[in-house]
Amino acid sequence: MDTNEWVELTDPKSKATFYANPITGDCSWKRPLNVKPRDEENEWWELFDDKHGLPYYYHTKSGKTEWLKPIGVDVIPLIVIQKALANNNMDIQNNCEEIKSEKGSTPSILNEFDVMQMSDIVPPTIAQDVRELSNGERITISAPISVSKRFERPFSESRSLPDDLKTEINQFMIDGFAKKFFATHKRGIFRRKVPVEQMLMFEKDSIGSPLMSMRRELHKDAIKCFKIIQTIMGDRPNKGLNIPEAMSFLLEKGINRGELRDEIYVQLCKQLTKNPNILSIYKGWELMCVLSTGFPPSKNFEEYLKSFIQSRIYEFNDEKIATFCRFALKKLERICRTGPRGKHLTIPEIERIRESPLNPSVFGETLEDIMGMQKNSFPDLKVPRILPFLTEAVLNLGGQKSEGIFRVPADSEKVSELKLRIENDRYDLKDIQDPNIPAALLKLWLRDLAEPLIPSEAYEACIEDPENVERVMLLLQQLPEYNRNVIQYTVKFLQVIAHPDNQPFTKMTVQNIAMVFAPNFLRCPSDNPQVIFNNTKYEQIFLRTLILNLA
Structure with a gap:
């Protein structure tokens, strides 16, 4: 704020x-x-x-x-x-x-x-929460966790939830979702029903059937997923299994087979519950971070999973686990809004995500956090380093004379490769000749910011009278400093692309550029498709006004 x-x-x-x-x-x-x-x-x-x-x-x-x-x-x-x-x-x-x-x-x-x-x-009071939970009332567990260091409290034992409250939250989760959607498991010679609470606890043995109710033809995949999770966490002997490739397998199953998504998440939650091995727990939360960037749980399971992650942030009084939990919760919030990835993550991308919780990326973070990452190395730079790098790359590669710049799709593999270079602090364009590659990555970076360039609370004001130049410029000046600096820098770059001398080459008018970039500046806070559709033209007008009038 x-x-x-x-x-x-x-x-x-x-x-x-x-x-x-x-x-x-x-x-x-x-x-x-x-x-x-x-x-x-x-x-x-x-x-x-x-x-x-x-x-x-x-x-x-x-x-x-x-x-x-x-x-x-x-x-x-x-x-x-x-x-x-x-x-x-x-x-x-x-x-x-x-x-x-x-x-x-x-x-x-x-x-x-x-x-x-x-x-x-x-x-x-604790008693009040117990009554609510016992009655089956749904409670909302958490909001997206801000990664802003300015607002994070120091980790300490005093921040732990009271034990009785944690117990009630866990019981609520079991009673609420698990009893409705979990498959019935029986054990022993008398085939006694396994309590749901026991089903959700860590075990070293394999499972004989899925934890969730699902079609029989998916049972084999579900059982294999559990074995892979055990291997990734170090709870099962690793017979030559490559860990990033194993994670890729789980991602592929979750992205391609919707019915397996909840099963994979539930299996991982099970292995993270009352697990006696701290190293296994670390690896399990690392896996949770990777999965949460690839596919969402179902709507039925979404609140359960968010509750599970939130309740573990302070459970162990371990800052590393807390960091993993915050990262996973943030990514989960985003993937639940956007849906599963359209393409599978590459092995290098998976490796980078594994590092991201403890070594944050410039992608998918807030502007405040990105600026915090570079303040020691580039104290005088008023915008994230990636912004001038990508905009200058577009111009140096002749993007202002390239037909359809920002509209012509770039080679996705080369875009991913450049993204990985930047995430590994390698800001170079070696072997890159196509201006569409940095152009595509620029749009991705803007679109992937944890918070939009135009903050949600300013959204309605921006589209209310988007052709009013004086009002638009006043709104711009009232934005947070980092947002304002990035918008001004980006708009001045777009003015170069949209210059009348370049339009015969690019075929990109101001209106075309505004159409392409408006979704990267403004994100409609409504979930109503009709509202989103109706607001699109006003978002484009707002950006067009900026491009035409920002001095």
């Missing part, structure tokens, strides 16, 4: 509306200029409970509180304000006086705020 960004809040007790800056802790009755759009249906506040040393989450409409962060919504972080007031922070108190003089009284949220509560908001 930008330090200049304010949010509109409603005091739960008095119902009065006021404005707060969650980063600085400032509050005001007057509406500031930069107020984030409000979604009252999905508004959650993040507060802090000192008793357990954990944040908790309050849904403003229903009054419900939960321990675990909700999925797919913007959560307003109010911990700074909460703690500042609790500690009698002078700046906040001064702002309270300012508020009082403006409207005659301070919001009750400021008068009655202490470390444990905000007006009548209290943290959820």
Whole structure:
């Protein structure tokens, strides 16, 4: 969240509306200029409970509180304000006086705020969560985990979930999904039914049938997948199996055979549950990171898997496992939105993904994180290093005179090869002569950013009046610094491609370029296909306005 960004809040007790800056802790009755759009249906506040040393989450409409962060919504972080007031922070108190003089009284949220509560908001109790879980109520476990180092808390034992809450979460997952979709397993001479809880625990033996209910013709593949998972994790003797190739096999099965996707994920979750070998656990989470970049689980299994990963982040008090979990959760969020990969990952790509959690890539990350990676090596560079490299590569290879640049497809293998070079910090164009290769990779990099160039909260404002030049330029200046710098750099590059002198060669008008690049600048936050389709023309107009008018 930008330090200049304010949010509109409603005091739960008095119902009065006021404005707060969650980063600085400032509050005001007057509406500031930069107020984030409000979604009252999905508004959650993040507060802090000192008793357990954990944040908790309050849904403003229903009054419900939960321990675990909700999925797919913007959560307003109010911990700074909460703690500042609790500690009698002078700046906040001064702002309270300012508020009082403006409207005659301070919001009750400021008068009655202490470390444990905000007006009548209290943290959820363990007993409350047990009742909800026992009744089968669905709970939302997590939102996409930000990889921003600025917002990550230091790892410590105090961040662990309470043991009784973890137990209830695990039991909820078993009762909720497993009993509905798992196959029945029997064991022993009396063929007693194996409890679901036992089915989901680590074992060194092979399985005789799939864990999930599925067509019989897939049973053989499912059993083989489990053996491969055991081998990858080191729980089964490796008789010459190449680990990246084994991972490729699982990816291929998951991408091509939809029915096997949940089975593969469930098998891996099983082997990560009560596994006594920490090295096996490391390898299992590494595999989870690879799988989550290749194919999603079914909609039925999606919440279960996200819950499983989220609950393991603090289970072992192990930062390496926590890093794997955050990476897998982030990739899972994305793959659930985009669907399975269209092509299989190459062995070098798999190798790179295995390294990515502990050695992040410049692809698929936030601009803030990418800039953080290069701040020591390139402290004066205002945009990610990859951006000038790729744009200059396009121009140096004659892209401004190449017909159909950015529309003509490039050799996918060569694009993947260049991507791997950059991920391995090799910024060179050796043996690359086709400008369409860096052009395609530029679009991929923009499209693959963890957060869009135009932040989701600014999306509606950008398409509201996209032909209004003054408004568009003002909106650009209000964007976060990294986003603004990348947009300005990219648009100036596109102005070169779209120059009238180049159009006879490229056949790419401003409108054509806007059509190609708009999806890389703006991502419609709606899941409604009709809304996405209707907004497309306004996204293109917005980018065309930038290309034609940015000085």
